[in-house]
Amino acid sequence: MKxxxxxxxxxxxxxxxxxxxxxxxxxxxxxxxGISRTYLAKHLQQLSRAGLVRSTEGRxxxxxxxxxxxxxxxxxxxxxxxxxxxxxxxxxxRQNGPLPASPQACRKACGVARAMHAAEQAWRDSLTAxxxxxxxxxxxxxxxxxxxDRVREWLAT
Amino acid sequence: MKxxxxxxxxxxxxxxxxxxxxxxxxxxxxxxxGISRTYLAKHLQQLSRAGLVRSTEGRxxxxxxxxxxxxxxxxxxxxxxxxxxxxxxxxxxRQNGPLPASPQACRKACGVARAMHAAEQAWRDSLTAxxxxxxxxxxxxxxxxxxxDRVREWLAT
DNA sequence: GCATTCATACTCGGATATACTCTGTCCGAGTTCTGCAGG
DNA sequence: CCTGCAGAACTCGGACAGAGTATATCCGAGTATGAATGC
Numbered sequence: 001m002k003x004x005x006x007x008x009x010x011x012x013x014x015x016x017x018x019x020x021x022x023x024x025x026x027x028x029x030x031x032x033x034g035i036s037r038t039y040l041a042k043h044l045q046q047l048s049r050a051g052l053v054r055s056t057e058g059r060x061x062x063x064x065x066x067x068x069x070x071x072x073x074x075x076x077x078x079x080x081x082x083x084x085x086x087x088x089x090x091x092x093x094r095q096n097g098p099l100p101a102s103p104q105a106c107r108k109a110c111g112v113a114r115a116m117h118a119a120e121q122a123w124r125d126s127l128t129a130x131x132x133x134x135x136x137x138x139x140x141x142x143x144x145x146x147x148x149d150r151v152r153e154w155l156a157t
Numbered sequence: 158m159k160x161x162x163x164x165x166x167x168x169x170x171x172x173x174x175x176x177x178x179x180x181x182x183x184x185x186x187x188x189x190x191g192i193s194r195t196y197l198a199k200h201l202q203q204l205s206r207a208g209l210v211r212s213t214e215g216r217x218x219x220x221x222x223x224x225x226x227x228x229x230x231x232x233x234x235x236x237x238x239x240x241x242x243x244x245x246x247x248x249x250x251r252q253n254g255p256l257p258a259s260p261q262a263c264r265k266a267c268g269v270a271r272a273m274h275a276a277e278q279a280w281r282d283s284l285t286a287x288x289x290x291x292x293x294x295x296x297x298x299x300x301x302x303x304x305x306d307r308v309r310e311w312l313a314t
Numbered sequence: 315g316c317a318t319t320c321a322t323a324c325t326c327g328g329a330t331a332t333a334c335t336c337t338g339t340c341c342g343a344g345t346t347c348t349g350c351a352g353g
Numbered sequence: 354c355c356t357g358c359a360g361a362a363c364t365c366g367g368a369c370a371g372a373g374t375a376t377a378t379c380c381g382a383g384t385a386t387g388a389a390t391g392c
Binding site: 002023025026027041042044045048055056057058059060061062063 | 361362363364365366367374
């Protein structure tokens with residue numbers, strides 16, 4: 001049970017992108033956050049494949065969000081990085097051994113899987129309730145108004 | 158975001174142990190579930206270190222629950238296997254780069270970390286709501302009454 | 315017949331290899347800007 | 354002075370190593386059983 005460190009990078013990048021008017025190169029995003037450029041590029045590719053950001057090549061290229069920030073949930077970003085498969089995968093060990101569960105009983109998922117999946121659904125619901133726009137608003141609340149003005153100014157240089 | 162396969166084994170083993178009167182050796186648990194004995198032993202050790210099961214050595218040794226099954230939550234088992242640390246670890250990248258967040262603003266956790274931790278808390282709450290006793294009751298519901306009688310009978314052989 | 319002792323069989327526990335995924339990096343393909351030459 | 358073209362610089366994208374962790378396994382330490390032996 002460990003989330004990739006790239007998740008944190010990706011979410012922060014989405015918040016920055018939500019405040020940029022022009023495409024932002026991976027190079028810029030990396031130095032803004034003080035992280036590895038090449039490795040961040042890998043994660044941005046995953047965001048691109050998931051359809052969350054659009055990449056433009058060329059001299060003034062970079063990354064930009066494909067949707068308004070209030071239509072991108074944190075779960076979207078997490079799933080883009082971590083993959084869409086469930087964290088818990090039932091291997092149906094109840095069907096093994098000397099007393100296997102009957103096919104009749106296996107119509108429905110076993111209780112263990114149900115509990116794990118319910119918990120995961122609660123996790124997803126919680127992440128769905130927060131959008132990138134919410135996070136951006138939170139930054140202005142925490143760091144004071146005008147923060148994103150300075151960010152935009154720095155991005156333009 | 159991937160749970161260890163051992164989690165599934167551990168939970169199922171706890172359900173079986175909740176129905177056994179005598180200590181059950183790892184060998185027995187492994188063949189009951191059709192899984193590797195030596196690897197299961199590793200996970201049982203983790204349950205033992207977490208204080209969920211007690212191990213007795215010797216000829217009639219084995220594992221037994223230390224508490225009533227309705228006082229062991231699924232979360233207890235999961236944390237014993239996966240470790241107690243959070244899945245999301247904030248590396249505070251907001252403090253890096255050319256526009257670092259002020260120490261003033263860093264009094265509270267950043268919005269990203271708050272959202273991730275809230276989701277993880279929801280996940281834990283959901284797992285806390287289910288006990289091993291609940292799962293055992295579910296097995297009897299799914300596989301029919303008398304299932305655990307057969308299990309006990311097999312364990313005694 | 316009974317108590318003691320000793321060998322035995324069975325258990326757990328930690329130390330030990332292997333496979334796989336995450337982390338981190340590099341170079342090539344493609345696109346746009348810019349400078350320059352020609353009309 | 355304007356237009357077209359070529360070069361160059363900058364971008365993304367996928368292919369390539371290294372490290373850490375999950376997976377799987379083995380052998381040694383410890384204990385209760387049970388039989389054998391002596392009284």
